[in-house]
Structures are given as structure tokens and as C-alpha cells.
Amino acid sequence: MSSGPTLNEEALRAGSFKMTPLRMGAILIVATIYWQSIKGTEMSIQEFVTGIPAILDLLGQMFPPEWSYLKRLGWPVVETLQIGIISTVIASILALPMAFLAAKNVSPHPVIYLPIRLFLTICRGVSEIIWALLFVVAVGLGPFAGVIALIIYCVGVIGKLLAEAVEAVDPGPLEAMTAAGASRWKVFLYGAWPQVMPLYLSYCLYYWDHNTRQAVVLGFVGAGGVGYALFFNISTYYFEKAMMAMIVLILMIVAIDRFCLFLRRKII
């Protein structure tokens, strides 16, 4: 009976904030980091305010968008979509064995598990654009470099997410199958796979969306598609055309977003 008020008191105490030296120090450190960041990035309200006319001026130059440019954007849009599709399909296939080898509970041996983990970390540690930059140097301009870049990054991410999903599966069926003498591959295929398949499909869909978005940006480094049209027009000061490309791009991304949402609801 007497525990009621005590609990309340404790709850109240926990809610109130006490300034201890440790907390004070933490606040000071965080404040210093922010102060340094603001100085380091040359941020100032003043500069922003003086920049506003320039931004408005740029916006003014972007309007009205050049509508006649629309029909020349058709093929770049298709190319962007194709880059998104092929890279996602190949990456999701390659990610499967990677995830199987990188999941602690089904991986054959730590000697395999650790290097694969490292490999996946490196794949996703560098962003797609940097991969694309490197592959443009190696294999030349064009969508090919972009596709390889997206595949590498995507294998890293899907592989890691899927490995984590595999590690989180209910161990019951796996143990039962192992006890019944099933091979490791069979344990994975019939024990773990049915549990992670919905997640896998959901990741693939998400990364399809992501890859199409990134395919746009990859155009900046010469990997083709609608991003290249946008990049070219901004850097040559054809802002009306750039605006048109931007509108097409936004519509495309929104459409894919919606389509993915629709598919996800269907599957899961």
C-alpha cells in the first residue's frame, strides 16, 4: 500500500533534471563542437541573407521551364529507369550468397564470415558516386560505370541488412533441422529463408527506389540518364531546361515511390 506514493516520488525525481558536473561538461563539449562547426563551415545568417537575392535571381532564371525540352528528355528518363532496374536485380542476386556467408548463425566458418563482412563494409562504406567516379576512369563514360557502382554499393547494403535479418531468425527450426541432419545450405534454404524472404523482398524494393534516385545523381559524373541532362544544363547555364529536367525528375521519383509503396503493400 505504501509503495504507491514512493513510486510517484521516484517518477517525479527521475523526471526532474539535475545539473551535475558531468552533464555540465557534456553540454560544454557539445556547445564547443557546434561553435567550431559553425565557424568551420563559414556559416552566417548575414551571408545567407545576402545570398537570398542570388537564389531568387537564379529561380527567376529557371522560370518559365522550357516545355519543348520535354520530348528530348524521354530517352534519358528511360535510361535512368534501366540503370535502376538492372543494378537492383544483379545486386539483389549477388547479395544472397553474401548474406548467407556473412550471417553468424549459418555461415560455414568464421574464416569466411569475417572477410565477407569486411568486404560488405567496404562496398557500402564508399558512396555510389565515388564508386562511379572510379569506374568512369576505369571503363569510360556511360551508363555501364554507373551500373557497376550501384551494384557494388547495393550488394554491401542489402548483404548487410539481409545478414542481420538472417541472424535474427527464430533459431528453433534451424536447430531442429540441424539435429535431423540437414546440410547447412538446406538449413538456410528451408529454415531461415522462409523467415527472411518478406524482408528480403522489401529491401530489394526499397533499394530499387534508392537506385533509381541515385542513378539520377550518377549522371553528374557522366553515367548518363536524366541526371546528366540536368547537370549539363546547370553547368552551361540553360536554367530553363534544367528546371524542366528537375520537374521530370521529381515526377519520376514520386511515381516510383508510389509504385514501390503499392508493391510493398501487395507483397507484405
Added chain:
Amino acid sequence: MNTAVTSDVLNAIMEERRTNRRQYMVIGLVVLAMTLWSAWGTEFNLPKLIEGLPMIYDLGGRMLPPDFTILEDLMWPMIETLEMALLGTTIPIFFALPLAFLCAVNTTPHPMVSVVMRLLVGTFRTVPELIWAMVLVTAVGLGPFPGVLALTLHSIGGLGKFYYEAIESADPGVMEAMEAAGASRFKVVWFGVMPNVLPVMMSSTLFYWEYNNRASTVLGLVGAGGIGLALTHALHDFRYPEVVTCLILIVLILVVIDRISAFVRGKII
């Protein structure tokens, strides 16, 4: 009788399986067709890949060994990158939070406001940060400042969406009880919704911090400062050993940030 029922059930199951299999076949064929079409369009084929392998190998050869003497010069660009990401994640919080309350159907003052604000948030999110950066560099000049602005604009959209989804999933019971007790709208939001959704919001903010760190490494490509600028310069001047040093540094920093983020996330949830 019993057997009849069993066979009926079995037939039904078999029938269902057959339809399922047919559906999978159709989906598989559609995916296959789309893949082949895309492979054709992007000129992605095995011969070209094999043809490219020696070139990739050659590039790899020219990159090694990494040139670690420039590590000292890379320190400031790296710090700049981290600073951009920090500010580009903190500033949007102050914009995304009010926007999220206007967007979420359960806290918005009017459904029309919600529709308009969602459109706004969607536009911010849809334009990739690199494109924002490019436009802003054109407008306000080179340097890390347009980089921070670009990350901020994109993150307002990204965080805004995460936030309003969190708010919409908040427990409606608490809000109704507070409204019935006569609490003002602000109080309902502050004491009824916020404590409920704060952990989710913090977790998605952390996610965006990670994301922005990754993004800010490439902002230098369009002249928005940071390690991306150093990387681009090295690449354009064919100083490949320096490129590799940049890459190693980027991977290491991102792994460390990943760990910090995971640690903090573990603490708050």
C-alpha cells in the same frame, strides 16, 4: 467421411499452390523481361564486363600503395565534412518538427494544411542533396556553406517524413484523454504526443546523421567543400595513390560514425 474432408482440403491446398506457382512464374517472367530490356539499354553485358576487368585491375594497380603522406592535409577537409553533416542534421530538426505536426493527420489544424505541407516536404526530399548543392553553389558561391544548406534542405524533407509518420503512429488514447480533460492543443502535442514519439524521432535523426555524413563526403564534387573536394582534385590530376588514401579515410570515418550511432541508438531505445 473423414478421408473425404481430408482430400477436399488437400485438393484446395494443391489448387492454391498451383495458382501461387502460376503467379510467381508471371512475376518472374516480368522481372526477367525488364532486366533483359535494361541490360540492353545500359549496354550492360558479360563481354563488356570481362573487357572492363583488365582496366579495373590496371586502375587498382596504379592506386597502390596508398600515399599516406597527405593524411595531414586531409585532416581539415575531413573535419569540414563532419561539420557539414552535423549542422546539416541539426538545423533541419527545427524546421522538420513544426512541419511534421502540420503534416500529420492527427495533429494538423486542417486537412488542407496537411496536404500542402506534405507536398512541400515531399519536394524537399525528392531533390537529391547533390542537386541542391549544385544549385546553391551556383547561387551563393563555392565553400562548405552551400553544402550545409543543401544537406539541410534535403534533410528537412527526409526528417519531416520520418517525424510525421512517427506522430501518426502515436497512441491516440492519450491525446483523446487530454483533449477530453480540456488541455490546449499545444499541451496535447507537447505532453501527449512528444514523449510517445521521441525515441522514434531520435532514432530517425541518428539515421539521417549517418546518411548526411555519407552524403557530405561527395558534396565536394560540385564544389561544396569537404573531403570530396580533395578526392575530386586528386582524381582529376590522376594522383591515384592519394585517391586511395581519401577512400580509406572515408571508409574508416563512416565505420566509426556507424558505431557511434549504433551505440547512441542502443542507449535511447
